[in-house]
Amino acid sequence: MPHTIAVIAREVWDTRDLTGQILDEAGGLRPGALQTRFDPEDLNALELALRIKDAHGARVVAVGLGAPRQVEVLRECLYRGADAAVTATGDLAAADTAAHARRLAGAVRSLGRVDLLLVGTAVPDDDNSLLARHLAAELGWPAVSWVDAIEELAVDRVVARRAVEMGYEYVETPLPAVLAVGVALLEDDPRAPRPAKAMLKLKMKKAEIPTVPATDEPAPLTLRVRREAVPPRAIETATVDPENEAALRAMLDAALKGA
């Protein structure tokens, strides 16, 4: 029987190229100051799941949390080839990774047998901890972090390639397991996760995404959050024309002073 792979799909703040004030006076995020996007490492996790599906056959289910803000990450999963999607409810305001993990784990359990749970390793700006670890604790499953390839996949175990500081380790773990997917998943070319499939997008644009009601007690809050603005660290960027020898020389002189 092919594996069932659940993938966590988070909608996170898009914190690239932020301009202007993000916080209001009370330290809250100013509505409208930020856009959201599909968490890029979760997108890598989805890509890994879909590659397993391409190679071995698998059922891929995307699991999200809460109502979409701007990006319909779960439908985007369906457009790329996920077989189903569900969303967990609740605890969003709590902004504690542990609380999110409890709701997501409940949704994963509701799917029946799941062999692999994939999620991006990165901790988004607004999260405090590694979601994968908290999911593993909630589910009582083993977990491997910083996975960027699957070496071997059998009915009841997986060998994952884990990126560490000075190279790679190949870790075998029984299934079901949580794999936290890192950044270096992608091969040289294509360099980006797959885009949507047009026919699927046409078919799935109105797909109902079932909501999994919360059955567990919410996790008790372990922390509270306060935000404060950081004064901008202005980098004066000077553009240097590579054809201009005098400019290059001036740059080297200035940069090497004191180095």
Added chain:
Amino acid sequence: MANYYTDNKDLAFIVERVVDWPAILALKEDFGSPDCPWSGPDEAKATFVEMLRDPVGEIAANRIAPRAEEVDDIGCRFDAGRVIFPDALERNLKDLRDAQLMGMTIPRRYGGLQFPETVYTAAIEIISQADASLMNFFGLQGGIAETIAQFASEELKERYLPRMSTGEFTGAMALTEPDAGSDLAAVQTRAKDASGGEGIAARQDPTTGQWTISGTKRFITNGCGDVILVLARSEDPEKKGGGRGLSFFLVEKNPRVRVRRIEHKLGIHGSPTCELYFDECPAWLIGARGMGLARYTAWLMLAARLAIGAQALGIAQAALAEAEAYARQREQFGRPIREMPQVAAMLADMRMLAEAARAVLYATSEIVDLHQGAEVRGLKEETRRYGRLAEALTPIAKYYTTEAANRICYDSLQVHGGNGFMQEYPIERLYRDVRITNIYEGTSQIQINWAIPRLVRGDLDDLMGALAAREYADADLARLHQEVLRSYEVYKSVIAWLREKDNSFREMTGPQVIDIFVEIYAAFLLLRHAELWDHKRAVAARFIRRLGPRVAMNRDLVLNARLETLEA
């Protein structure tokens, strides 16, 4: 991450705010029918926009564009009778197939998306911005498949369209022959057994009814493709000569059609240009005998001209981005060169020209959509009306966009100075790639010859009259509109004068006349756009400020032209 749809603000503006989707969809969709995936035009439009963003804009910026240099460097090779694609091109094709984009305009019942031509035009522009040569797979597929969908037998449709939708099959159009380039009516008459193989001829077996084709076709883009539409002589030249003796055939790749060689070209290295040799090759007739040139090729050409126009515009968009980036970082005399008035003016003209060309192309694309919709519905009066507009506008749009794109690439390279001449900078490739666009699918000169008699006949008078009759509440726009109207009067007087002239004179002065027409048309469109988007006010103002002098100059050139001086 870059996205070639959302990053191209002008294209997004045209698609999201200018194109009249309800009008197109009223003809092309049956809202409420089980086959229609949308409840209404707004929902359909939202899907088009979403689809142009992802997968089209996404795949173009993040997968195809990074491979363009490799595709160009390695190019297609010919080895032992086989055309070999560079790896990067194979990956591009796989990405397009995986994204399910190869059947963008094919009817849904044959596995396609059945999107309007205008969505396809935008997609072609986006893909061409990433890699112009890939457009010849992606952008010609539509016209070929649509021709099959519109005119071929149900059996042929069921056999080929689903596999074209998935991208398993790619297509080619085999029209040109060694001695029949622009003049397709000269497609060879002599049968293979009589002529030794030059030209091409179709014969029908009197007992089985099976057609066979023999002869040579040349300069066939993607001639190594799986589904080849062939224009061939099927009638006895004694009885039906010229174009009336030509029919349209479908050939599936098989051992009796061989690629004899591929061309070594200035540009679009990722698109194989093949010489094909048909050796009594089995073929299937499309539509009616003798209608190959007048009806099917003409129909195919409407879509193909749009596609090439979009390809040119995509290349121009890439060249424009390169020029803007270069002028921002390149410093001379202690400041970025874009601050120098001449460079700033070149950049402003390039942007303006790109936006004017885009306005004309998408307005034309909309008309082609209306024409197709009317034809598919069997609405005779609308088909005739839109058909007349489309047949006059598509050659003009193709001429204008491809010439503008050449101009933009020329100027972009100029902005790069000596560096632009070097292979390290992408403009070197863009400059080579753009050069074919005003040549293939009809040279600019042929487009002009197509359009001139239609302008003289007044085929576009109603369209222009309606634009001229518009009223602008905004005082600035109203003033600009008055300026355009003055040029429009000049245009009408030139056309009236031309009615007294013979054909040779009209063709000789055609370039000036078409320029007068198309610049006025673009000015009308830019004014409409300025009502919707403030950015366009400056563009329209700059364009219209130059319109009067240019129209006056072109008028004077026409009035002073003498056929006798051609011998000088």
Added chain:
Amino acid sequence: MPRVFVVAELNDGVLNDLSLQCIGAARAMAGADGTVVVLLPGTGAAAAAAPLNAPGVAEVLVADDDRLAAYTTEPYLAVVKAALAGRPAEAILLPATTIGNDLGAALAAALGAACVTDADGVGAEEGRPAAWRVGFDRKVRTVWVAAEGRPLVATLRDGAAEAPAGSGTAAVEALSLDGAVSQTPCRVVRRDVAKKTVNLRDAKVIVAAGAGVGGPEGLELIRRLATALGAELGGTRAVVDAGWMSADRQIGQTGATVRPDLYIACGISGAIQHRVGMLDSRTVIAINTDPNAPIFRSAHYRIVGDLKVVIPKLLKLLGA
């Protein structure tokens, strides 16, 4: 803050020096009346633990066991829990490495503790342990404060605190492990990990290569530039993965964090995973063909161009 616990890290028998920064942070957090306890788990821990005996450290525990040779979560977690059993702590600090972040989050989940990974600093707020991280494109400092009755687990980024100088008076004791090292469901079947031979963190000038160098030929140019400048050579994960450079030269999230006086980024697009490792360089020169490459946002000098053209010009100017 009375009790702060540090889980130090051992990589192939070598003490990870971020562990010492954690001790520095722990001492500041504990204050005069608090205690700092340090645990070093791993095979060969006993031999490597001496530097952990820093001033102000009350107790250094080592868990030296063959079953702790390669890191997997469960046995390490069991050891830390065993050590904490008799020594409850209000705050537990670990280095923000791949091991530290994994172990820290697992520990927090097991203890029901508050967890902050990749913290830029730790301290106290209204008497509760707190940790903060600068995020949102360096525009916002988010401070997380542990709820009443819950300890804080924080993993500290390089530079979050100073490593203490001198040595202390604590004895190094072996932690009694009887049965604490549990069976692990995971097993490291193969390792492909290099020995560290260069320390980029001490380099004054670094020339770093990204995927844009294209191959060994481009890399040779970078090497020549490094030699001409007396600089160390560094690279992105992509370059290391391609086999063009050894892993100890990697800069970024799973590599070194560097702060040289001059950082020259060649053909590096500047994904955030790389930029976190070099953002604090004093002067950054970036060379890239893509005018929109994110690396330029962290650069003092921005050169849009092909490095095969630009670097020879620089070499000429340097007289090399």
